[in-house]
Amino acid sequence: MTAPLYLSGHLAPVAEEVDGHDLPVTGALPPELNGRYFRNGPNPSPGQDPGHWFTGHGMLHGIRLHAGRARWYRNRWVRTAALAGAPGRGPDGRPDLSAVTANTSVIRHGGRILALVENGLPYEVSDELDTRGAYDFDGRLTTAMTAHPKEDPVTGDLHFFGYSALAPFLTYHRATANGALVESREIPVGGPTMMHDFAITERHVVWLDLPVVFDRALLRKGMPYRWDDTYRARIGVMPQRGSAPVRWFEVDPGYVFHVGNAREDAEGRIILDAVRYNREAFVNSWAAMGAAGSPRAQNATGHAQLHQWTLDPRSGRVSEQPLDDRRVEFPTLNETLVGRPSRYRYAVHGDGLVKYDLHSGAGRCYDAGPGQAPGEAVFVPTEDGGAEDDGWLLTIVSDRAGRGSALVVLDATDLTRMASVDLPQRVPAGFHGNWLPDI
Numbered sequence: 001m002t003a004p005l006y007l008s009g010h011l012a013p014v015a016e017e018v019d020g021h022d023l024p025v026t027g028a029l030p031p032e033l034n035g036r037y038f039r040n041g042p043n044p045s046p047g048q049d050p051g052h053w054f055t056g057h058g059m060l061h062g063i064r065l066h067a068g069r070a071r072w073y074r075n076r077w078v079r080t081a082a083l084a085g086a087p088g089r090g091p092d093g094r095p096d097l098s099a100v101t102a103n104t105s106v107i108r109h110g111g112r113i114l115a116l117v118e119n120g121l122p123y124e125v126s127d128e129l130d131t132r133g134a135y136d137f138d139g140r141l142t143t144a145m146t147a148h149p150k151e152d153p154v155t156g157d158l159h160f161f162g163y164s165a166l167a168p169f170l171t172y173h174r175a176t177a178n179g180a181l182v183e184s185r186e187i188p189v190g191g192p193t194m195m196h197d198f199a200i201t202e203r204h205v206v207w208l209d210l211p212v213v214f215d216r217a218l219l220r221k222g223m224p225y226r227w228d229d230t231y232r233a234r235i236g237v238m239p240q241r242g243s244a245p246v247r248w249f250e251v252d253p254g255y256v257f258h259v260g261n262a263r264e265d266a267e268g269r270i271i272l273d274a275v276r277y278n279r280e281a282f283v284n285s286w287a288a289m290g291a292a293g294s295p296r297a298q299n300a301t302g303h304a305q306l307h308q309w310t311l312d313p314r315s316g317r318v319s320e321q322p323l324d325d326r327r328v329e330f331p332t333l334n335e336t337l338v339g340r341p342s343r344y345r346y347a348v349h350g351d352g353l354v355k356y357d358l359h360s361g362a363g364r365c366y367d368a369g370p371g372q373a374p375g376e377a378v379f380v381p382t383e384d385g386g387a388e389d390d391g392w393l394l395t396i397v398s399d400r401a402g403r404g405s406a407l408v409v410l411d412a413t414d415l416t417r418m419a420s421v422d423l424p425q426r427v428p429a430g431f432h433g434n435w436l437p438d439i
């Protein structure tokens with residue numbers, strides 16, 4: 001029997017945890033890049049078929065850059081209770097929030113490095129990727145935590161949420177810059193949906209209440225969510241402070257895994273951009289990411305486009321439009337501008353990356369070469385913080401035939417390749433990473 005897509009080619013898991021030192025570099029690494037690039041992704045245990053790309057155990061890959069050299073690479077499974085064999089539910093039948101895969105992203109906040117997955121608690125890891133254990137903000141976090149929290153670049157607050165198939169379906173949380181969870185608030189929604197991401201602006205939270213719903217009948221098939229034509233697609237705007245309710249806007253049915261950014265304008269309107277799937281794109285991609293996906297499927301995440309919504313709380317009106325027709329995923333930006341006006345987005349596009357200039361509408365591409373699959377491009381600003389795109393893009397590029405991987409560093413201004421670091425083993429294409437500068 002042919003292996004499903006998520007166990008094949010550049011998505012196939014690796015069997016070993018390895019360490020490599022003083023890695024070969026082609027080109028020149030910027031000497032200012034002193035820190036660690038960590039990336040998370042699913043990596044089922046050898047011989048295991050989790051039934052969906054999203055449900056393999058989390059594995060972190062790390063590359064240490066210092067003074068123009070690539071000092072080390074290492075990869076480690078996130079040693080969760082689930083990896084140790086714990087069942088997903090406690091004795092009371094409710095989900096065990098520590099028995100999760102922690103496979104989606106990795107952030108540093110409040111001095112802790114956290115591996116994240118949206119259906120459970122974060123797992124804290126060391127700066128050498130050793131697992132310290134599930135982290136619940138000193139007992140204050142009693143829901144799951146999204147893998148897409150948003151750190152406000154001015155206050156340092158971490159805004160996030162937890163969603164659940166069981167009530168409460170959605171809970172908003174805010175942690176201070178030093179990592180104290182100081183606010184948790186239930187948000188009423190129409191039902192249990194898969195809510196992968198959200199957005200913030202300077203003063204608001206933006207919710208994506210979209211028609212991909214929990215379906216108990218699918219529980220044994222990997223990811224128990226499916227498109228539902230009867231669920232109304234809505235985007236909600238909620239003030240961060242105070243107790244004002246969410247203002248909801250009905251939008252054209254679509255699904256969003258990943259937000260680009262959001263901002264508010266002088267008239268109080270909220271402008272949101274994100275990579276949007278229409279019904280057909282979602283259904284096809286979702287099938288390709290699950291057990292039905294064959295290795296012949298072209299690209300499990302490549303059927304969505306950058307899209308923009310303008311929400312006007314005064315008039316109650318919403319307008320939306322595609323910003324481009326390229327098929328993209330994994331949008332990123334200069335995160336010092338989260339929630340603020342920002343001009344550039346970076347996204348994975350086919351065998352390369354695209355840089356969008358939202359002011360001019362232009363798109364510039366980086367081609368990684370035939371048969372190459374770049375992952376999410378993390379933007380690292382230069383220390384003196386010049387222009388918005390003054391910095392570098394870091395991405396792990398993997399060969400689609402499974403022959404190997406490299407960490408590629410691009411100049412974010414023009415997408416020229418500055419350096420490529422050969423990694424000592426293949427890195428399965430995964431989800432999200434972050435640059436953790438030395439502090």
Ligand SMILES: [Fe+2]
Nearest residue numbers: 257258431432
């Ligand atoms: Fe994601």
